[in-house]
Amino acid sequence: MIWYVLAVVLGLALAGAVTALVVTERRRPRKPKPVAPSAAVVGRGALDVVNAGLRRLTGECLRSGRSLPDLYAVVYSERRLGLLLAAPEEQAPAPWTAEQDGERWVISTDDLHRPGPEGEPALPFALTVTVGLDGPDRVLVDLSRATGAVSLTGPPDEVRRLVRTLVVEALAGPVGALAQVTLVGSLSDGTLLHGDEHRSSRLHGAASLEEAFAGAASSGAGAQDPGSPEVTQIFRLIEGSSRIAVQGEAPHLFVVDASQLPRREGALAGLRRGDALLVLGEAPTGWRWRVGADGTLDTGPLGLRITRHAGRMP
16 A cells, blocks of 8 residues: 555656756757748848938938938848948937937838939949848948958858859949959959859959959949949948048959958058958958858958858748
């Protein structure tokens, strides 16, 4: 009888322990399942939305006589478009709304597509290209905001895959519709690009970085007709919070392998503010990014989380 009672007690205790464990597991917070990006976020149409937002922003600033915000990145999540600002501004022009103490300006895609004033060419942000995905969100970075080069290190195949995607978007995407691109040295041999984008009139080649800088500075490279209806007034974003107005001048992206990057002092002096230099490999100054073998991207000082870089996007 004693053994029977003891067995019953132990059985009840075991059942209680199992029940408590189950309840604890149910109450324990679980990690949210990763959300896949929608077709609208990864598709070509996302760039049209970003372009419309940047044109709207440029137009609103021109009409109100205010300076352009110190923008360095854009985040698109299908329902919202967000601008990340290096210098916070708590007063955003309508229909934009300031969040996070002015570090982010947002607009809903519904507001963006409602009838409003005409936008202006988004040339101040023409070197804003997709760097990848942060979960379900598309992240773009203005390469011209780097003080110096943007260097990409990591597995060579992954680096070239990402760089190829950045160059193609700059040439074929709507945001950089008037930007110029120069492939330098070994990258100008036609192996980096594998499509119709290499036929673009905005794509140039140069034997050296010095030659590339000189070509961009000449009247024939990178200059738009001041009388062109596409270029009414261009605001060029430069280092810090100051801005200057430039007539008929488009931003320029230079792409070079680190092995062909001049090491002498002052070699990058020819890089104009508002232009960008993309280096495959380690560069001595500027933004240092690292591409992971798993497709992630470490954006270094920008601190942006990229779970899948642009070269691996559908």
